[in-house]
Amino acid sequence: MGATDADKALEYKNEGNACVKVQDYAKAIEKYDKAIELDDTQSVYFSNRALCHLKLDNFQCASQDCDKALALDPKNVKAYHRRGLACVGLLEFKKARADLTVVLKAKPSDAAAKRALDICEKVIREERFRKAIGGGDSDSKPKLCSTLNLSSFDANSDLAKYDGPSLEFEQLKNEKNEYAGVKITNMSQDFITKLVNDVFLQGKNIPKKYAAAIISHADRLFRDEANLLELSNKESPDHKISVCGDTHGQFYDVLNIFKKYGKVSENHTYLFNGDFVDRGSWSCEVALLFYSLKILFPKNFFLNRGNHETDNMNKIYGFEDECKYKYSQRIFDMFSQSFESLPLATLINKDYLVMHGGLPSDKTSTLEDINKLDRFSQPPREGLYMELLWSDPQQADGLGPSQRGLGFAFGPDITADYLKRNNLKKVFRSHEVRMKGVLFEHNNKLATVFSAPNYCDSQGNMGGIIHIVPGKGKLIQNGNDDEDLLVETFEAVKHPDIKPMAYSNGGLGF
Helix, strand or coil: CCHHHHHHHHHHHHHHHHHHHCCCHHHHHHHHHHHHHHCCCCHHHHHHHHHHHHHCCCHHHHHHHHHHHHHHCCCCHHHHHHHHHHHHHCCCHHHHHHHHHHHHHHCCCCHHHHHHHHHHHHHHHHHHHHHHHCCCCCCCCCCCCCCCCHHHHCCCHHHHHCCCCCCCEEEEECCCCCEEEEEECCCCHHHHHHHHHHHHHHCCCCCHHHHHHHHHHHHHHHHCCCCEEEECCCCCCCCEEEEECCCCCCHHHHHHHHHHHCCCECCEEEEEECCCCCCCCCHHHHHHHHHHHHHHCCCCEEEECCCCCCHHHHHHHCHHHHHHHHCCHHHHHHHHHHHCCCCCEEEECCCEEEECCCCCCCCCCCHHHHHHCCCCCCCCCCCHHHHHHHCEECCCCCEEECCCCCCEEECHHHHHHHHHHHCCCEEEECCCCCCCCEEEECCCCEEEECCCCCHHHCCCCCEEEEEECCCCCCCCHHHCCCCCEEEEEECCCCCCCCCCCCCCCCCCCC
């Protein structure tokens, strides 16, 4: 290797660093790739690229880059830190603990490493406790939503201070006269409008009693739904079904969706395809709005579970901390259990399958396999359940390793075979930023829809939405080739100057 290669590699590395400063992590990876092609002896090139992969949730790639960085320089503390964070993302908490311990020996005052290590220790303790009592993930938990005693919130001072719209409740009991959750008896459009305008947009919270009641009632509705929801508007040409992707706590952009495309109603059904919490700093507001809409419109508002409606992601990306800051640990625990009740996928008009992540790796899998899953738990590390929440498409045929390290990357042939086997037209999924909001892939058989514009206040992407409108679609528009679809995109709207993950206790440095 001549000096000119090393010099050029350093230029690419510096260009990559400049991209990182403006949060263009995909472009930064391209620059670091070129630097490494010219000079693969520099530990910092790999650890810098690992940071970018972390920012894009490519945990497996980040971990592999850190391995290479540490092979070149065993004293690269940043590589230990980033590999530890990658292991957290991969849900490998014991491996993460080992790396983060190394970081803190070298830098005892590193707050981000300390925060990450605390999370690892907490998860490891919880796993040890579950094994000790012999219970499963969900068997060992009290059923907070379905056994809620609402009077336990009556002593909270937030009730006396609250001056927003009021709710009325029915305390439910079972045949043994035991508390069995709560039913809200006066949920209305007027309440939801005032909840948004007079409470959330004023930077206020509802009382914990109200939040608990909303979660308990919504959880009961979710639990009664199948793993695979089935929706149809084929026989109702004036009925629109709108599919949205990730919204990630971007409350002001969620409000803009309803303002721009219409409110939920008996003639307008919405499906939000997972990842409505984490990252954005209004995740509580988004979740409570969505749950209130579910209560008011149980047959016209639906949620699929995303990979961020899980405990480990909520610890990492801010929703648990936001809940504790705005409400309480108990309210987060109720949300957590309600997430376990969310359906995993939706079939629309028997033509379009909608799930958050991707298709099964099992080449014999059918739609019926989705309904056979026991969804009332935290997702396992492998199998169909995990793949529905985590997998991503790839350009090449076949199955490949996931850059995230969870689920698989699946090719156009996998999509075509699944559609043919199950007599479907297209797959809609979310889970990844698409710069134009919606992107058709796999020979237009798969669409990724992402509905958080200017994601994390940094990506500059559009938001997208897909409307199912039989016979009234627009061909060509945004890549659409289906006369039953209307594909639209939208820009981000202004919001108060509160940064993403503002309530996270130090974050994890992702």
